[in-house]
Amino acid sequence: MPIFNSGFFWFVEGILCCIVVLGIRAWALDRAIAMPWWKWLAVGMWALFTGFTIAFVGTSLGEGEPTAAVQGGIMFGIVAVLSGVGVWRLWLIGAGPREKQAES
Amino acid sequence: MPAHVRNRRSPKIRLAVYLAVLVALALALRYGRTRAAPDLTVSIRDIFPRADSIIRDRGVFRVYADSGLLIGWAGSGQASGYGGPMLLVTGIDTLGQIVGARVVEQRETPIFWRMARPNDLLASLSGKEFDQIDFDRGRVDGITGATLSSEAIFASVRAGVVDVAAGAFDTELPAQERPFEFGLLEIAVLILFVVGIAAQKARGTSRQRIRWATQIAGLLILGFWKDSPITLAKLVAMLSGFFPPVKTSLAMYLLIAGFLITSFFWGRNIYCLYACPFGAAQRLVGLIGGKSIKLPQWSVRLMEGLRNLIVFAAIFMAFLTLQPALASYEPFAALFSLNGTTLQWILLFVVLVASLLIRTPWCDFFCPMRTFEVAVQDLKVATRKPQQRSSDG
Amino acid sequence: MARYTKWLRNLAVLLFVLLVNAMIVAALVQGFRGE
Secondary structure, X not given: OHHHHOHHHHHHHHHHHHHXXXXXXXXXXXXXXXXXXXXXXXXXXXXXXXXXXXXXXXXXXXXXXXXXXXXXXHHHHHHHHHHHHHHHHHHOOOEOHHHHHHHO | OOHHHHOXXXXXXXXXXXXXXXXXXXXXXXXXXXXXXXXXXXXXXXXOOOEEEEEEEOOEEEEEEOOOOEEEEEEEEEEEOOOOXXXXXXXXXXXXXXXXXXXXXXXXXXXXXXXXXXXXXXXXXXXXXXXXXXXXXXXXXXXXXXXXXXXXXXXXXXXXXXXXXXXXXXXXXXXXXXXXXXXXXXXXXXXXXXXXXXXXXXXXXXXXXXXXXXXXXXXXXXXXXXXXXXXXXXHHHHHOOOOOOHHHHHHHHHHHHHHHHHHHHHOOOHHHHHHOHHHHHHHHHHHHHOOOOOOOHHHHHHHHHHXXXXXXXXXXXXXXXXXXXXXXXXXXXXXXXXXXXXXXXXXXXXXXXXHHXXXXXXXXXXXXXXXXXXXXXXXXXXXXXXXXXXXXX | OXXXXXXXXXXXXXXXXXXXXXXXXXHHHHHHHOO
């Protein structure tokens, strides 16, 4: 538990976030998908929401509330999964013709 | 597979299966209905611990202590809950005060019954004079989400109190004014059906647009606002002989009637296609998911068969135990009222995620209403067979 | 390769439906067992 309070943890966390963002940018470049600001926003918000969902489940379990964990987890989980697929399809908008063929 | 094609394949076997199913269900219902009636004296003794002898005198029970002293009366009352009638017995002492009330039998969905907190509700009545109780408080104080159950509890107690008041205290309590509920929900249901039927005249794309419009309206009104889609419990309750008063359940009657009538006379189930909120939810999720998987016929038929089997088992058990509410395995309440068992929540999650890849998975492979719709369509085809054959020849 | 994918996919759907049906049966049994 105390590890999450330490500065070192957040330092590593920050590095991981940067790597993920650079990774997304590289992946988009590889697949010739344009990345305007709104796509970044969508992905970012989805990541925050999913993180919140996981945090909710973890916190509820930690507080000894398994029912809340299940109900809230599924509720937010549904939104996370559905919006995830939505964001994925959003992300593919503007993909090069080769990508569209591979998709179908 | 369209009904007329489906029915041409081995019609004799289909008929045999339908007959077997009907006979099995009829037997189960008969068994359920003829089970021994509950013994009210057990509950009465629970209310009056000093009770020695209990004598039934016309509508009420006279309770005597072992000294021979009359310590009170008890009256039983019945009221319609969600899954059928519930029976409560209420005890009143010689001063006209309510000693207590006990639930003899109820058929509510377990989660909602717990939510209604029957023990708390009944405890709140103790000590009050029978003519001083405001039973309409049940409608206000009733726990939201379990409104139907808590209202039924109060109505049931009231019925018992009315009997005792008349039989023991020679007082006639005023009749309970149940207003005829005809509000936005009932109007919405009517509009959805009318528009759906009218849409059959429209051309392809306009019909699709109308369908989206009604489905979204259904999702918002029948789903999130009122949480009153057709459920297996409601249908089975009626088949069991439990008909809730039209005054309070008009919307339900309209939906079920519309479901059956449009399936039979128009061949298209307007409820499923245009009104059902869960169907709408699946279609919307399907939009997010994009193209859906096309499944082979043999697989679809197998999965439909499984669905029918489960629906049959659920109805059979509900008839056997005379507990219609237990047959409802739908996860609708979890989505629309955030109320459900853990299993129903998981079911909801799984079905909605599956809707991304499979077209309306619940409707096609799990919904009991689809089984009924198919049966109604088969009935329609069967009753028109002579015409069919001549038009083929 | 494409033929196998389709077959696997259909099998997956079938298994999924079986799994969900099992969940439903479990729910029904759980409910009626209380009776």
